[in-house]
Amino acid sequence: MKTFYLLVTLLGFLLLQAILAPRIALGAISPDFVTLLVVFFALYRGPISGAILGFAIGFLQDLGVPEMLGLNAMVGAAMGFLVGHAGQKTFPEHAAFLFGLFFIAVLGRDVVYLLVYHWPRVDSAFVRIFMEGLPSAVYTALFGVLVDRIVALFGARVVSIGKEGQ
Protein backbone atom coordinates (compact mmCIF):
# COMPACT_ATOMS: atom_id res chain seq x y z
CA MET A 1 0.00 0.00 0.00
CA LYS A 2 2.88 2.33 0.87
CA THR A 3 4.39 1.78 -2.58
CA PHE A 4 1.04 2.67 -4.13
CA TYR A 5 0.84 5.97 -2.19
CA LEU A 6 4.43 6.69 -3.13
CA LEU A 7 3.74 6.14 -6.83
CA VAL A 8 0.61 8.31 -6.69
CA THR A 9 2.59 11.10 -4.99
CA LEU A 10 5.37 10.83 -7.57
CA LEU A 11 2.92 10.97 -10.45
CA GLY A 12 1.03 13.84 -8.79
CA PHE A 13 4.12 16.02 -8.46
CA LEU A 14 5.25 15.25 -12.01
CA LEU A 15 1.81 16.21 -13.33
CA LEU A 16 1.93 19.42 -11.27
CA GLN A 17 5.26 20.23 -12.89
CA ALA A 18 4.00 19.40 -16.39
CA ILE A 19 0.56 21.07 -16.17
CA LEU A 20 0.31 23.52 -13.27
CA ALA A 21 3.82 25.01 -13.21
CA PRO A 22 3.69 26.56 -16.74
CA ARG A 23 0.23 28.01 -16.00
CA ILE A 24 1.20 29.76 -12.77
CA ALA A 25 4.63 30.85 -14.01
CA LEU A 26 5.44 34.56 -13.86
CA GLY A 27 7.54 34.84 -17.01
CA ALA A 28 10.60 32.68 -16.45
CA ILE A 29 9.86 32.38 -12.73
CA SER A 30 8.00 29.19 -11.90
CA PRO A 31 7.70 26.82 -8.96
CA ASP A 32 9.89 23.74 -9.12
CA PHE A 33 7.58 20.91 -8.04
CA VAL A 34 10.18 18.32 -8.97
CA THR A 35 12.65 19.71 -6.46
CA LEU A 36 9.85 19.94 -3.88
CA LEU A 37 9.17 16.26 -4.40
CA VAL A 38 12.80 15.32 -3.82
CA VAL A 39 13.00 17.50 -0.69
CA PHE A 40 9.78 16.09 0.79
CA PHE A 41 10.86 12.57 0.01
CA ALA A 42 14.35 13.05 1.48
CA LEU A 43 12.87 14.53 4.66
CA TYR A 44 10.39 11.68 4.90
CA ARG A 45 12.65 8.76 4.04
CA GLY A 46 16.19 9.96 4.81
CA PRO A 47 19.41 10.57 2.84
CA ILE A 48 19.71 7.26 0.95
CA SER A 49 16.19 7.27 -0.46
CA GLY A 50 16.49 11.03 -1.04
CA ALA A 51 19.69 10.60 -3.03
CA ILE A 52 18.25 7.75 -5.11
CA LEU A 53 15.04 9.63 -5.93
CA GLY A 54 17.01 12.83 -6.62
CA PHE A 55 19.19 10.88 -9.05
CA ALA A 56 16.21 9.21 -10.76
CA ILE A 57 14.21 12.44 -11.16
CA GLY A 58 17.33 14.32 -12.29
CA PHE A 59 17.97 11.63 -14.89
CA LEU A 60 14.41 12.03 -16.21
CA GLN A 61 15.01 15.78 -16.52
CA ASP A 62 18.32 15.17 -18.27
CA LEU A 63 16.60 13.13 -20.97
CA GLY A 64 15.23 16.37 -22.41
CA VAL A 65 18.72 17.83 -22.83
CA PRO A 66 20.96 14.88 -23.58
CA GLU A 67 24.00 17.06 -24.19
CA MET A 68 24.15 17.48 -20.37
CA LEU A 69 23.01 13.94 -19.50
CA GLY A 70 24.01 13.23 -15.90
CA LEU A 71 24.18 16.82 -14.62
CA ASN A 72 20.67 17.03 -13.17
CA ALA A 73 21.05 13.47 -11.87
CA MET A 74 24.23 14.38 -10.00
CA VAL A 75 22.81 17.61 -8.55
CA GLY A 76 19.56 15.81 -7.59
CA ALA A 77 21.43 13.00 -5.82
CA ALA A 78 23.55 15.45 -3.83
CA MET A 79 20.49 17.53 -2.95
CA GLY A 80 18.47 14.51 -1.79
CA PHE A 81 21.38 13.32 0.32
CA LEU A 82 22.03 16.68 2.00
CA VAL A 83 18.34 17.39 2.65
CA GLY A 84 17.90 13.91 4.11
CA HIS A 85 20.74 14.56 6.54
CA ALA A 86 19.46 18.04 7.39
CA GLY A 87 16.04 16.55 8.18
CA GLN A 88 17.57 14.06 10.60
CA LYS A 89 19.62 16.59 12.48
CA THR A 90 17.18 19.47 12.83
CA PHE A 91 13.47 20.20 13.23
CA PRO A 92 11.83 19.81 9.83
CA GLU A 93 8.28 20.32 11.08
CA HIS A 94 8.95 24.02 11.76
CA ALA A 95 7.54 26.23 8.95
CA ALA A 96 10.49 28.66 8.90
CA PHE A 97 12.94 25.78 8.74
CA LEU A 98 10.99 24.15 5.94
CA PHE A 99 10.86 27.41 3.99
CA GLY A 100 14.63 27.82 4.37
CA LEU A 101 15.29 24.25 3.36
CA PHE A 102 13.16 24.47 0.20
CA PHE A 103 14.74 27.82 -0.67
CA ILE A 104 18.31 26.56 -0.25
CA ALA A 105 17.57 23.30 -2.10
CA VAL A 106 16.10 25.03 -5.17
CA LEU A 107 18.66 27.81 -5.24
CA GLY A 108 21.56 25.44 -4.63
CA ARG A 109 20.44 23.21 -7.47
CA ASP A 110 20.08 26.20 -9.82
CA VAL A 111 23.47 27.65 -8.88
CA VAL A 112 25.36 24.41 -9.54
CA TYR A 113 23.38 23.57 -12.67
CA LEU A 114 23.61 27.01 -14.26
CA LEU A 115 27.30 27.47 -13.49
CA VAL A 116 28.17 24.13 -15.10
CA TYR A 117 25.78 24.67 -18.04
CA HIS A 118 26.98 28.18 -18.89
CA TRP A 119 30.66 27.57 -18.16
CA PRO A 120 32.90 29.49 -18.97
CA ARG A 121 30.36 32.38 -19.37
CA VAL A 122 29.65 32.76 -15.66
CA ASP A 123 28.14 36.23 -16.18
CA SER A 124 25.19 34.65 -18.02
CA ALA A 125 24.88 32.06 -15.25
CA PHE A 126 24.79 34.73 -12.52
CA VAL A 127 22.22 36.82 -14.39
CA ARG A 128 19.95 33.76 -14.59
CA ILE A 129 20.61 32.88 -10.96
CA PHE A 130 19.48 36.34 -9.85
CA MET A 131 16.67 36.80 -12.38
CA GLU A 132 15.24 33.26 -12.36
CA GLY A 133 16.83 31.17 -9.60
CA LEU A 134 16.26 33.48 -6.61
CA PRO A 135 12.59 34.34 -7.29
CA SER A 136 11.83 30.73 -8.30
CA ALA A 137 13.38 29.53 -5.02
CA VAL A 138 11.10 31.86 -3.03
CA TYR A 139 8.08 30.84 -5.12
CA THR A 140 8.84 27.13 -4.67
CA ALA A 141 9.53 27.47 -0.94
CA LEU A 142 6.15 29.17 -0.43
CA PHE A 143 4.45 26.33 -2.30
CA GLY A 144 6.35 23.75 -0.25
CA VAL A 145 5.23 25.22 3.07
CA LEU A 146 1.68 25.54 1.71
CA VAL A 147 1.58 21.87 0.65
CA ASP A 148 2.92 20.80 4.04
CA ARG A 149 0.30 22.88 5.90
CA ILE A 150 -2.56 21.63 3.70
CA VAL A 151 -1.55 18.02 4.29
CA ALA A 152 -1.26 18.78 8.03
CA LEU A 153 -4.86 20.04 8.01
CA PHE A 154 -5.95 16.54 7.07
CA GLY A 155 -4.11 15.14 10.04
CA ALA A 156 -1.20 13.72 8.07
CA ARG A 157 2.43 14.77 8.06
CA VAL A 158 4.50 14.98 4.94
CA VAL A 159 7.60 15.77 6.90
CA SER A 160 8.92 13.48 9.60
CA ILE A 161 12.36 12.52 10.76
CA GLY A 162 13.99 10.20 8.24
CA LYS A 163 13.45 6.54 8.97
CA GLU A 164 16.91 5.52 7.78
CA GLY A 165 18.47 7.59 10.52
CA GLN A 166 16.58 5.99 13.35
Next chain:
Amino acid sequence: MQHLISSVMQKHRDRLVLAVLILLSLTLLILPQPTKLSIAQDALNGLFVPVERWTAFVEDYSGLRDENKRLKRMVASLTLERERLLQFRDERERLRRLAAFKEDHFYRLSPAEVIGRNLDRLQTVLVIDKGAADSLAVRMPVFSYQGLAGRLINVFENSAWVQLITSKSHPVSCVDKRSRVVGILEWRQRDMFELTSISVVEDIAVGDTLLTSGFGGVIPKGFPVAVVTYTAPESDGLSLLVQARGVVNFLALEEVFVMTDEIPWDRSVFYEEADTLMMRDILLQPRGTR
Protein backbone atom coordinates in the same frame (compact mmCIF):
# COMPACT_ATOMS: atom_id res chain seq x y z
CA MET B 1 39.10 -8.00 6.74
CA GLN B 2 35.68 -8.99 5.45
CA HIS B 3 34.22 -8.00 8.80
CA LEU B 4 35.93 -4.61 8.59
CA ILE B 5 34.61 -3.96 5.06
CA SER B 6 31.14 -5.01 6.09
CA SER B 7 31.30 -2.77 9.15
CA VAL B 8 32.49 0.24 7.11
CA MET B 9 29.77 -0.37 4.51
CA GLN B 10 27.16 -0.57 7.23
CA LYS B 11 28.42 2.57 8.95
CA HIS B 12 28.79 4.69 5.80
CA ARG B 13 26.03 3.18 3.69
CA ASP B 14 24.52 6.58 2.84
CA ARG B 15 27.86 8.00 1.68
CA LEU B 16 28.60 4.91 -0.39
CA VAL B 17 25.22 5.20 -2.12
CA LEU B 18 25.90 8.86 -2.83
CA ALA B 19 29.38 8.09 -4.15
CA VAL B 20 27.99 5.43 -6.50
CA LEU B 21 25.28 7.80 -7.76
CA ILE B 22 27.78 10.63 -8.31
CA LEU B 23 30.11 8.25 -10.16
CA LEU B 24 27.23 7.09 -12.33
CA SER B 25 26.29 10.70 -13.08
CA LEU B 26 29.87 11.61 -13.98
CA THR B 27 30.06 8.57 -16.26
CA LEU B 28 26.90 9.74 -18.02
CA LEU B 29 28.31 13.27 -18.31
CA ILE B 30 31.52 12.15 -20.02
CA LEU B 31 29.84 9.75 -22.46
CA PRO B 32 30.19 10.70 -26.15
CA GLN B 33 27.28 12.83 -27.46
CA PRO B 34 25.85 10.14 -29.81
CA THR B 35 25.68 7.64 -26.92
CA LYS B 36 23.94 10.22 -24.72
CA LEU B 37 21.45 10.94 -27.49
CA SER B 38 20.75 7.28 -28.03
CA ILE B 39 20.15 6.65 -24.27
CA ALA B 40 17.86 9.68 -24.04
CA GLN B 41 15.98 8.77 -27.23
CA ASP B 42 15.18 5.23 -26.06
CA ALA B 43 14.13 6.34 -22.58
CA LEU B 44 12.07 9.30 -23.75
CA ASN B 45 10.12 7.33 -26.30
CA GLY B 46 9.17 4.78 -23.70
CA LEU B 47 8.42 7.14 -20.81
CA PHE B 48 7.41 10.66 -21.71
CA VAL B 49 5.59 10.72 -25.01
CA PRO B 50 2.42 8.79 -23.94
CA VAL B 51 2.06 10.91 -20.78
CA GLU B 52 2.64 14.15 -22.63
CA ARG B 53 0.10 13.28 -25.29
CA TRP B 54 -2.53 12.71 -22.61
CA THR B 55 -1.80 15.90 -20.68
CA ALA B 56 -1.67 17.93 -23.89
CA PHE B 57 -5.08 16.57 -24.87
CA VAL B 58 -6.61 17.72 -21.57
CA GLU B 59 -4.98 21.15 -21.87
CA ASP B 60 -5.98 21.58 -25.51
CA TYR B 61 -9.61 20.73 -24.93
CA SER B 62 -10.15 23.64 -22.53
CA GLY B 63 -8.67 26.26 -24.85
CA LEU B 64 -10.04 24.95 -28.14
CA ARG B 65 -13.04 27.26 -28.50
CA ASP B 66 -11.09 30.47 -27.91
CA GLU B 67 -8.32 29.31 -30.17
CA ASN B 68 -10.81 28.53 -32.93
CA LYS B 69 -12.26 32.05 -32.83
CA ARG B 70 -8.82 33.58 -32.84
CA LEU B 71 -7.67 31.48 -35.77
CA LYS B 72 -10.74 32.32 -37.86
CA ARG B 73 -10.10 36.03 -37.41
CA MET B 74 -6.52 35.42 -38.43
CA VAL B 75 -7.54 33.39 -41.50
CA ALA B 76 -9.86 36.19 -42.65
CA SER B 77 -7.16 38.86 -42.51
CA LEU B 78 -4.52 36.53 -43.96
CA THR B 79 -6.77 35.68 -46.90
CA LEU B 80 -6.97 39.34 -47.89
CA GLU B 81 -3.28 39.87 -47.35
CA ARG B 82 -2.51 36.75 -49.34
CA GLU B 83 -4.44 37.91 -52.38
CA ARG B 84 -2.38 41.07 -52.45
CA LEU B 85 0.85 39.16 -51.98
CA LEU B 86 0.02 36.77 -54.83
CA GLN B 87 -0.20 39.74 -57.16
CA PHE B 88 3.12 41.05 -55.88
CA ARG B 89 4.64 37.59 -56.29
CA ASP B 90 3.66 37.32 -59.94
CA GLU B 91 5.02 40.80 -60.60
CA ARG B 92 8.23 39.99 -58.75
CA GLU B 93 8.71 36.72 -60.64
CA ARG B 94 8.28 38.51 -63.96
CA LEU B 95 10.92 41.07 -62.99
CA ARG B 96 13.30 38.38 -61.72
CA ARG B 97 12.97 36.49 -65.00
CA LEU B 98 13.68 39.70 -66.90
CA ALA B 99 16.79 40.25 -64.78
CA ALA B 100 17.82 36.55 -65.21
CA PHE B 101 17.96 35.93 -61.44
CA LYS B 102 18.29 32.44 -59.95
CA GLU B 103 14.98 30.64 -59.41
CA ASP B 104 13.51 31.50 -56.00
CA HIS B 105 11.79 29.09 -53.64
CA PHE B 106 8.73 28.85 -51.48
CA TYR B 107 8.74 26.80 -48.29
CA ARG B 108 6.61 23.84 -47.33
CA LEU B 109 5.70 24.19 -43.65
CA SER B 110 4.34 21.36 -41.57
CA PRO B 111 2.32 22.61 -38.56
CA ALA B 112 2.86 20.79 -35.28
CA GLU B 113 1.57 21.16 -31.75
CA VAL B 114 3.79 21.40 -28.72
CA ILE B 115 2.85 18.40 -26.60
CA GLY B 116 5.46 18.79 -23.92
CA ARG B 117 8.40 20.56 -22.49
CA ASN B 118 11.35 19.23 -20.70
CA LEU B 119 10.51 18.76 -16.99
CA ASP B 120 13.53 20.91 -16.21
CA ARG B 121 12.34 24.51 -15.94
CA LEU B 122 15.81 25.89 -16.82
CA GLN B 123 15.99 24.15 -20.18
CA THR B 124 14.81 24.81 -23.66
CA VAL B 125 13.62 21.66 -25.39
CA LEU B 126 10.07 21.19 -26.69
CA VAL B 127 8.38 17.97 -27.75
CA ILE B 128 6.09 18.24 -30.80
CA ASP B 129 3.43 15.83 -32.02
CA LYS B 130 4.95 15.05 -35.43
CA GLY B 131 7.88 12.87 -36.31
CA ALA B 132 9.45 10.66 -38.94
CA ALA B 133 6.00 9.45 -40.02
CA ASP B 134 5.30 13.04 -41.16
CA SER B 135 8.62 13.24 -43.07
CA LEU B 136 10.39 15.26 -40.39
CA ALA B 137 14.14 14.87 -40.07
CA VAL B 138 16.89 16.01 -37.74
CA ARG B 139 18.19 19.60 -38.30
CA MET B 140 15.01 20.85 -39.97
CA PRO B 141 14.33 24.47 -38.92
CA VAL B 142 11.29 25.23 -36.76
CA PHE B 143 9.33 28.50 -36.80
CA SER B 144 6.55 30.15 -34.86
CA TYR B 145 4.19 32.81 -36.20
CA GLN B 146 6.76 35.40 -35.11
CA GLY B 147 9.99 33.97 -36.47
CA LEU B 148 12.70 31.35 -36.07
CA ALA B 149 12.17 29.20 -32.97
CA GLY B 150 14.77 26.43 -33.24
CA ARG B 151 15.60 23.21 -35.03
CA LEU B 152 14.86 19.51 -34.68
CA ILE B 153 17.51 17.66 -32.71
CA ASN B 154 15.83 14.29 -32.42
CA VAL B 155 13.08 12.70 -34.47
CA PHE B 156 11.05 9.67 -33.38
CA GLU B 157 8.26 7.91 -35.27
CA ASN B 158 5.45 10.19 -34.03
CA SER B 159 7.18 12.94 -32.10
CA ALA B 160 10.26 15.11 -32.26
CA TRP B 161 12.38 17.33 -30.01
CA VAL B 162 12.88 20.98 -30.86
CA GLN B 163 16.00 22.62 -29.52
CA LEU B 164 15.05 26.28 -29.16
CA ILE B 165 17.52 28.96 -30.20
CA THR B 166 17.63 29.99 -26.52
CA SER B 167 20.43 27.50 -26.08
CA LYS B 168 24.19 27.72 -25.97
CA SER B 169 24.52 25.09 -28.66
CA HIS B 170 22.41 26.85 -31.28
CA PRO B 171 24.10 29.98 -32.73
CA VAL B 172 22.35 31.45 -35.79
CA SER B 173 23.91 33.33 -38.68
CA CYS B 174 21.94 36.59 -39.03
CA VAL B 175 21.84 39.63 -41.26
CA ASP B 176 20.73 43.14 -40.30
CA LYS B 177 17.55 43.82 -42.29
CA ARG B 178 18.42 47.50 -42.84
CA SER B 179 22.21 47.58 -43.32
CA ARG B 180 22.75 43.89 -44.41
CA VAL B 181 25.62 43.48 -41.92
CA VAL B 182 26.15 39.78 -41.15
CA GLY B 183 27.03 38.30 -37.74
CA ILE B 184 26.55 35.26 -35.53
CA LEU B 185 23.68 35.53 -33.06
CA GLU B 186 24.48 33.74 -29.79
CA TRP B 187 22.11 33.25 -26.85
CA ARG B 188 23.07 34.77 -23.52
CA GLN B 189 20.14 34.42 -21.09
CA ARG B 190 16.32 34.39 -21.08
CA ASP B 191 15.31 35.95 -24.46
CA MET B 192 18.50 38.01 -24.82
CA PHE B 193 21.09 37.40 -27.54
CA GLU B 194 24.39 38.90 -28.67
CA LEU B 195 25.40 39.44 -32.29
CA THR B 196 29.09 38.55 -32.41
CA SER B 197 31.87 39.06 -34.97
CA ILE B 198 30.78 42.67 -35.63
CA SER B 199 33.41 45.32 -36.29
CA VAL B 200 33.02 48.70 -34.56
CA VAL B 201 32.72 50.44 -37.92
CA GLU B 202 29.68 48.40 -39.01
CA ASP B 203 26.29 50.07 -39.26
CA ILE B 204 24.00 48.48 -36.66
CA ALA B 205 21.47 50.53 -34.69
CA VAL B 206 18.98 49.95 -31.89
CA GLY B 207 15.66 48.83 -33.35
CA ASP B 208 17.16 47.01 -36.35
CA THR B 209 15.63 43.61 -37.09
CA LEU B 210 17.97 40.66 -37.43
CA LEU B 211 16.97 38.08 -40.05
CA THR B 212 18.34 34.63 -40.79
CA SER B 213 21.12 34.99 -43.36
CA GLY B 214 20.66 31.61 -45.02
CA PHE B 215 24.42 30.93 -44.78
CA GLY B 216 25.16 27.32 -43.97
CA GLY B 217 22.23 26.04 -45.97
CA VAL B 218 20.22 24.66 -43.04
CA ILE B 219 18.05 27.63 -42.09
CA PRO B 220 16.65 29.60 -45.06
CA LYS B 221 17.23 33.33 -45.25
CA GLY B 222 14.84 36.13 -44.41
CA PHE B 223 13.12 34.97 -41.22
CA PRO B 224 13.06 37.34 -38.22
CA VAL B 225 15.07 36.23 -35.20
CA ALA B 226 15.69 39.23 -32.93
CA VAL B 227 15.54 43.02 -32.61
CA VAL B 228 18.64 45.01 -31.60
CA THR B 229 18.22 46.59 -28.14
CA TYR B 230 21.70 47.92 -27.32
CA THR B 231 24.97 48.70 -29.10
CA ALA B 232 28.28 49.93 -27.70
CA PRO B 233 31.96 49.63 -28.64
CA GLU B 234 33.75 46.76 -26.87
CA SER B 235 36.69 47.52 -24.55
CA ASP B 236 39.18 46.31 -27.22
CA GLY B 237 38.08 49.25 -29.42
CA LEU B 238 37.79 46.98 -32.47
CA SER B 239 34.50 45.18 -32.13
CA LEU B 240 30.95 46.24 -31.42
CA LEU B 241 28.81 44.80 -28.61
CA VAL B 242 25.35 44.21 -30.06
CA GLN B 243 22.58 42.93 -27.79
CA ALA B 244 19.22 41.84 -29.16
CA ARG B 245 15.93 40.51 -27.88
CA GLY B 246 14.32 37.47 -29.54
CA VAL B 247 11.09 38.11 -31.47
CA VAL B 248 9.53 34.79 -30.45
CA ASN B 249 7.80 34.39 -27.09
CA PHE B 250 9.62 31.18 -26.18
CA LEU B 251 7.67 30.69 -22.95
CA ALA B 252 4.29 30.55 -24.68
CA LEU B 253 4.91 28.40 -27.75
CA GLU B 254 1.88 26.18 -28.40
CA GLU B 255 2.12 25.52 -32.11
CA VAL B 256 5.12 25.62 -34.41
CA PHE B 257 5.90 25.02 -38.08
CA VAL B 258 8.62 22.71 -39.28
CA MET B 259 10.11 23.55 -42.65
CA THR B 260 10.18 20.23 -44.44
CA ASP B 261 10.90 21.21 -48.00
CA GLU B 262 11.44 23.97 -50.51
CA ILE B 263 9.35 24.21 -53.67
CA PRO B 264 9.79 26.60 -56.61
CA TRP B 265 7.44 29.58 -56.65
CA ASP B 266 5.73 28.54 -59.89
CA ARG B 267 4.88 25.08 -58.46
CA SER B 268 3.33 26.61 -55.34
CA VAL B 269 0.22 27.39 -57.40
CA PHE B 270 -1.05 23.92 -56.44
CA TYR B 271 -1.10 24.98 -52.79
CA GLU B 272 -2.78 28.26 -53.61
CA GLU B 273 -5.89 26.56 -54.95
CA ALA B 274 -6.13 23.99 -52.19
CA ASP B 275 -5.51 26.57 -49.49
CA THR B 276 -7.96 29.07 -50.92
CA LEU B 277 -10.72 26.45 -51.10
CA MET B 278 -10.01 25.34 -47.54
CA MET B 279 -10.06 28.91 -46.22
CA ARG B 280 -13.33 29.60 -48.03
CA ASP B 281 -14.88 26.51 -46.43
CA ILE B 282 -13.78 27.60 -42.97
CA LEU B 283 -15.00 31.19 -43.32
CA LEU B 284 -18.32 30.30 -44.94
CA GLN B 285 -19.37 27.76 -42.34
CA PRO B 286 -22.76 28.58 -40.72
CA ARG B 287 -22.30 30.40 -37.39
CA GLY B 288 -23.84 27.57 -35.33
CA THR B 289 -21.28 25.04 -36.51
CA ARG B 290 -18.22 27.15 -35.63
